[in-house]
Amino acid sequence: MWRFFQVNRHFLILLLIRQLTFFCLLCLAYHATAQDCNESIFGVVYDLHDNIPLQGVTITLLENDRKVQTTANGTFIFPALCQQGYTLLLEHPDCSPITTKNTQPSSFLKKFYLEHHLNELEEIIITDQGQKKTTKTGIESSLSKEELKRFHSQNLGDALAQLAGVSSIKTGNAIVKPMVHGVTGSRIAIINDGIRLQDHEWGADHAPSIDINGADQVQLIKGATALQFGGDALGGIIQLIPQKYPLSDSLLGSISSGYVHQGKGGYLLTDITKTFTNGTYFGGNTSLKNTGDLKNPNHILSNTGNREQHAKVYFGRNTITQEWRFNYSFFQKEAGILAAAHIGTVGDLARSIESTQPLFEKPWTRSINNPKQSTVHHGLSVRYDRRMTNQAKWDIQYSFQANNRKEFDVRRGEANNRAALDIELLSHDMLFNFRSKQENSLRWQSGLSAQLQDNFVDPNTGVRRLIPDYLRYKFGIYTISEYAPSNNFSAEVGLRFDYDYIDAQKYYRIADWNAREYNDDFAHTIISTGNASNYLTRQIKKFGNFSASAGIKQWLGKQTNAYLNLGFITRSPNPSELFSDGLHHALATIEQGDLRLSQERAIKGVFSLAKKNDRFTYTLSGYYSRVKDYILLQPSEQGFDQARNSAFLMREYTQLDQVNLLGIDADLSISFGKHLAYQATAAWVSAQSTTGEPLIDTPPLNISQEIFFQMFKKRPLSLRLSSQYQARQTQFPDYNFSYTFIENGVLTERIIDISSPPKAFHLMHLSLETRIKNNIEVRLVTENIFDVDYRNYLNRLRYFAGETGRNIRLEFSYIF
């Protein structure tokens, strides 16, 4: 009797919730009394892929051929069954039918999952990947796996530069940092597998330790919209998204191998994943790259060899309602720094600039000598995602990153084999996100983040620490609400607060300490006096950063949407801006941080129009941002380090009262059927302080165009001809200095022009791609076809040598 009551109570609740008809209730009552069999099977059918309840699923009870259909909520019920095993057949027009054997009636809700037909599922996964947006109202663009294939031998920065609004700031050829909307470093966030990369904030010549071959999709979110990743990314967010695997029994993978004519290099990439129908998957990828000295059309770029090793392993299980994933990645890179850029004094810099040829050139070699950089990155993350039946989702993730950077200088004797800089940065991150969908039109997302960083600098280098030892704690909390009452309009509002605590211990040269009058404000931070010329100090910095964003998207008709985003961003100075203290050999520059730096506060507005149809797609965005207390590295008042006999240029981190950034990005693509397409992107930005002084390293106008043409029906050959134009930057600050040469026995003082940007350049690239035997792809790429000798304003080594000349690459990929 008790059991009977229980069963019925459950029925009632469920029936009410699931809005079944009163008629069924009557049937139930009838069957329950007319027969001895009063058990039932009731359940809900979900789409296996996206966990949405499926309506219109026909369920047949094979034992007595009774049929029901699921309601709008995906629920169904077979009442009045006997206590025995039943066979259920679930059928839906879009799905593979499933049969369940020996299903026992019970008082519990049963969940069933239907899988879309395999090919459709693949399609969903693919389109989902391609179109999945991180923000509702933000302007996003991305590079798919297919597009990333063309950058197998290159860097993340090179690949991203294809997207409108992204440029690369380089130190030579192997060290490439992405720049978004004219800013870089801490002002953009690079998110790999959900975790923010920490190692590229140390300075302009510190590129992110990341291999693009490990990513399935690279997504760019412009502006300050995606607050879940951080509240300080004025430029935007770059997200590397791993692949989602189908729930099928398969083995996916590829092996690619290529030869690069520049640097006589080669690379080998492998990628393999095993998936199972139960959602379990495991796999890994590796990449090896090795190149020697690169060549300019007129000279050898000595010591520009590069070695990279990357490996990643992952395993996890995706059962649609929940997923866990373990990930470990390793990245190692050794990059030679152009030998001609190793200069000792300002005089050397002056001579390099006056010379058209590099001052140091040796016969071609594969070996890498000092100066060089060697970086090692270990990343480990564990993530758990859970979808709840009420359409809510949450995930929790822990990650550990160990980043080691060693820089080797040309030194005397034993010391030459010892790093001149050796930083070890350990970061622990813990993230928690919760997403819910209240009704169809309202969603919200909230989360917490915590981070601990431990930076250690090896004292055995025999060189002053560029960045001191420190501990840094960060805590963040955010919430984002989305409101989308119809397909025509959506709005988004986000808030975020971060607390940033830095505890550093740093030695200051007493002469520097006094010169900066630190005793006035920081006398209490002195712990002790070192070997008479240094103070050991403890610097504790606390910042509370508040950020907010708001955005709307409005459908204008004719396949066009308008987007408006507003963001308020607070960014606290990072340790390199606060504490930098050291010599940068490549530019004969001493960089010094400033303890007095305060937070940067910015507002940014982005307005965009986007149209998309099969033939014609364009996105046009304009942005304006106004940054208060903008932190930048500027020449100090004297321009030289007087204490060091003018041998080095002096740069200090300072704050400008206000900086205005204004820019336009555009991309356009026109498709003339399957075999012919045209694509173009353009970007322009202006960055000025309120006193009218332009900011250094602002990307000049650049325009890229591409024609895609496919011929031969049977075995298609794709041809891609692209043109890349970069104008001369006309807005630049004057950082020139004067130097006295001795020429023919006479002192001659001349202004050394380190400020004027190089000339505009135009490059053409051609790529050919075909398939042999269905699973072998062949790619032949020629970059800089006409072997143009040019210099790039955004390459910090442009004073010392030109850019690389023509490069030909041949690649074979075997896909299975």
Next chain:
Amino acid sequence: MKTVIYNSPRQGFWRKLIFAILVLLIFNQCKKDSPEEINEEEVINRVTLRVTASDNTTTNYTWNDGEAIPSIGLTANASYAVSVHFFDASDASDIEDITEEVIEEADEHFIFYEIATANVSISPASNDVEDNDGVSINLKTQWTTADASSGSVRLYLIHEPNNKAGSTRGAIGGATDVEISFPVTVE
């Protein structure tokens, strides 16, 4: 009776959140040791020119990093033996002579002089240090003066020069470790 299935993840979530907080508390326990003071090496912050006249009187002209560069006084129409010495004087109690390292790595080093307006000519001394190719590296030089004049002598210590035969600083290449202009008066 069993509990309803879809309540259970919530418990998992709290368990995990508590775990997360615990992990962070553990991290909070780490305390950093005071950083070791770095003993800066290979800094050349003292250069001495030892100028010996033909009567064997020796004068030392020493420049220290951050101080004014001393002026060299020479007699007209005379000859001097000059040797140059490089030091790391960061630690006053342990001054390191870097000249020895320069001699050890004579192949990778070269000293170059440029003269502006002063009537001085400089050539390698016969007892100068030579590299493996037999090229004098100008650690020891012979200075010959002509008529009274004044100007400057600029000394460069060059690391990894491209071409020691070069006649200008630019032609020699390499990186400059030390560059000092000594004012010179020939009377």
